[in-house]
Amino acid sequence: MTTFATYVITLLCLLLPTMGYCYDLVSEVKDGEGALVENAVITATPLSGEIKKPEKNLTAEIDQIDKTFVDFVTPIMVGTTLVFPNSDKIRHQVYSFSEAKKFEIPLYPPGQGRATPVTFDKPGVVVLGCNIHDWMKAYVYVVETPFFAKTGKNGKATIKDIPPGQYKIEVWHPYIKKSSATVKQPVNIGKESDMKVDFVIDVKKALTVRRAPGSIGGGVYP
Template sequence: MQKLITLILFLFSWHVAAATLHIKVIDAEQKPLPYTVIELINNQYPAVPEPAGAQVIQQDLNFQPFVSLVPQGTLVEFPNLDKTRHHVYSFSKTKAFELRLYAGKPEAPVLFDQAGVVTLGCNIHDNMLAYIYVSHSRFSVMTDANGEAHFNDIPEADFQLAVWHPWQKQPQLPQDISIRAGEQQKDIMLNITQQALPKAPKKGFGDY
C-alpha cells in the first residue's frame, strides 16, 4: 500500500511540474527588451523569500544590477565596493528606507516585506539609479539580454500575468492566462523606447 501511495504521489508531482512557459518581450521597434519582470499571480502560490538573501552592490559609482527581482520577505544587502562613501535611499511606497553615508557593508540588511517596485538612489551621486521589484508570486522571472524569460515546472492553473518595466510610462494591466501541461509560447510587445542605462560620471579625485 505504501509503495502504491508513493507511486501516485510521484506521478502527481510529475504531472504538476510538466508545464513550461516561454516568453519573448520586444519594444516598440521590435527589439528584444531586457529588464522586463513577468509575474504569474495566483494567491495559492505566494512568494517564498530567498533564504540566502540578495545583494545590490555599489561599484564604479553605479548600482549593480540595474534591476533586481526578489521575492516578498527577502533581506537585501547593499555593500559599497567603491572608495567613496554612498548614501542609499528610497522614497518608494513599497519600501522607504535610508542608509546614511557609509563605506563597506551596512551592519544589517534591509527587509523588503511588501510587494511592489522600489526605486533606489544615492544622495551623493545623482547618476545612480536602480530598481528592486519585490514579487508577490513565487512564479516571477526577468527577461535576459535577448528579451526572453522562461518559467519551468509551473502547476496547471489559471493565473494573472503581470508585466513591468522600469521605462514604461503607464502600468500594464494584468491579463488572464491558463497554464496547461506541455510547453507554451507567448510574445509580448511593450510600447517602450529603450534608454541608455545609468552611467557613472567621469572620474574625479577621490571618486574611487
C-alpha cells in the same frame, strides 16, 4: 540573472512530486519598434490565489560597482531581505522614497555586510538612489508570487518550474508606458501552446541623471 528565489522554487517543485511535473514558461519582450527589451520582469500569479509561503528567509543582493547599482532591476518576492555590499573604494548611501519601501542607509564603507540589510515586506516598485551620486539608480520590483523572471539582453526570460494550472502572466519594466498591455490571462501552465507568452510593450525615455564621461558629475537627461 537568476535569483536566489528561483532556486528555492525549483527546490520546492522537486520536493513536491504530488503536484506532478513543473513547467518552464518562456517570455520574449519587445518594444513597439520590435527591439528586444532588457530588464523587463515577467511574473506568473496563480489565479487560484494560492501562494505557498517560502519556508526559508529569502535573500538577494544589490552590489555597488563603479558607482553603479548591480543589478539595475532586481525582482524579489515579498519578504525578501536585500543586502547591499559595496564593491567600490568609496562610501555609498542608499535611499528610497518609494511607497513600497522607504528607507535610508547612511553612508557606509566598502565591503560586505557593512550596511544593514533591508527586508521588503510590501509589493510594489522601489526606486533606489544614492544621495551622493545622482546618476545611481536601481529598481527593486517586489512581487507577491514566487514565479518571476527578468529578461536578458536577448529580451527573453524564463520562469522555471511553474506547477501546472491557471495563471495570470504580467510584464513590468521600469520605463513601461501606461498604455502598454501588461497582463495576459488565463494562461494554462502545462498546456503546450501556452508555454510561451510574449509581450510587446511601450517603453518611454527615462528621466534620469546621466552620468558624465569620466564618472564625475552628471546632468538631467531626458
